[in-house]
Amino acid sequence: MSKDIEYFQHTLNEPVTCFGRGLHTGLSVVMRILPAAPNTGWTFIRRDLPQGENEIRAIWFNVRDTQLSTTLGNRFGATVSTVEHILSALKAHGIDNARIVLNAPEVPILEGSARTFSDLILSSGRRVQSARRRVIVVRKTIEVVEGDKFVRLTPAPEATADVEIDFPSVAIGRQKLTGIKLDEKTFVTRIRDARTFTMKSEVDKIMAEGLAQGASLANAILVDDEKVINPEGLHYPDEFVRHKVLDLYGDLALAGAHIIGHFSGRKIGHTLNARLVAKLVSNTNNFTFTDREYAETYWTTINYRDSA
Numbered sequence: 365m366s367k368d369i370e371y372f373q374h375t376l377n378e379p380v381t382c383f384g385r386g387l388h389t390g391l392s393v394v395m396r397i398l399p400a401a402p403n404t405g406w407t408f409i410r411r412d413l414p415q416g417e418n419e420i421r422a423i424w425f426n427v428r429d430t431q432l433s434t435t436l437g438n439r440f441g442a443t444v445s446t447v448e449h450i451l452s453a454l455k456a457h458g459i460d461n462a463r464i465v466l467n468a469p470e471v472p473i474l475e476g477s478a479r480t481f482s483d484l485i486l487s488s489g490r491r492v493q494s495a496r497r498r499v500i501v502v503r504k505t506i507e508v509v510e511g512d513k514f515v516r517l518t519p520a521p522e523a524t525a526d527v528e529i530d531f532p533s534v535a536i537g538r539q540k541l542t543g544i545k546l547d548e549k550t551f552v553t554r555i556r557d558a559r560t561f562t563m564k565s566e567v568d569k570i571m572a573e574g575l576a577q578g579a580s581l582a583n584a585i586l587v588d589d590e591k592v593i594n595p596e597g598l599h600y601p602d603e604f605v606r607h608k609v610l611d612l613y614g615d616l617a618l619a620g621a622h623i624i625g626h627f628s629g630r631k632i633g634h635t636l637n638a639r640l641v642a643k644l645v646s647n648t649n650n651f652t653f654t655d656r657e658y659a660e661t662y663w664t665t666i667n668y669r670d671s672a
């Protein structure tokens with residue numbers, strides 16, 4: 365694909381459909397992903413709610429909860445949960461505009477990774493649209509620190525990341541990925557199959573609260589301190605940190621446009637990522653919103669040391 369096509373927005377070629385259960389509600393969900401008009405971004409549409417109040421845009425100011433998964437909501441109180449893996453796949457495959465229609469309050473968890481979403485998007489293919497892509501160029505280092513956890517964005521010519529996790533559980537421990545390019549190739553070859561994970565003790569607790577009703581060994585890695593309970597084991601020895609990178613694609617995309625900058629983080633999660641995105645875009649001194657094509661020359665002509 366010629367590079368100048370990358371300067372324009374894209375949508376799906378044709379609608380795709382998937383079926384599955386919601387991780388937390390356990391409800392059966394039918395979800396269709398449809399092409400959408402330029403400059404509309406990603407919109408969830410709850411078919412089970414009244415028209416006019418049932419559209420929820422995937423954008424940072426609509427984030428309502430990030431505790432167990434990312435929940436988005438609109439001003440009418442309509443919400444949609446567990447949006448992170450479909451958003452990650454849309455972002456990674458360069459789908460700027462899509463309508464995501466579902467009949468439940470939660471996106472199906474499927475196999476707990478982004479594999480099915482990625483396959484569906486690839487099977488549809490994408491088509492170029494008339495509107496140009498806009499990007500967010502990070503101009504200042506911004507960070508959110510909480511105890512021994514942090515997330516940070518620094519000016520850099522490309523979207524790259526260093527991610528470290530450190531769990532007391534022996535089966536996970538400390539894992540690190542550095543110099544990851546947050547692009548489609550990395551996603552397909554290293555990231556999209558990494559599953560979400562949870563501690564057995566946590567699952568017991570949240571199930572007692574009536575959540576994780578759809579959880580099973582088919583849609584998450586279950587860890588009991590020293591061992592992985594799933595009989596098939598892991599897809600990769602460092603599947604846990606890879607899944608954190610998978611989540612990162614979607615979490616950063618909630619800024620509303622592709623972020624050009626370097627992300628680094630330790631013990632990251634949806635909550636800190638969402639706070640970082642909100643901090644970035646709520647002060648116009650932190651970034652420049654510009655045309656994607658222009659952003660490349662922009663980077664080479666600006667002396668970032670002055671603004672850092």
Ligand SMILES: [Zn+2]
Nearest residue numbers: 448560607611
């Ligand atoms: Zn996840």
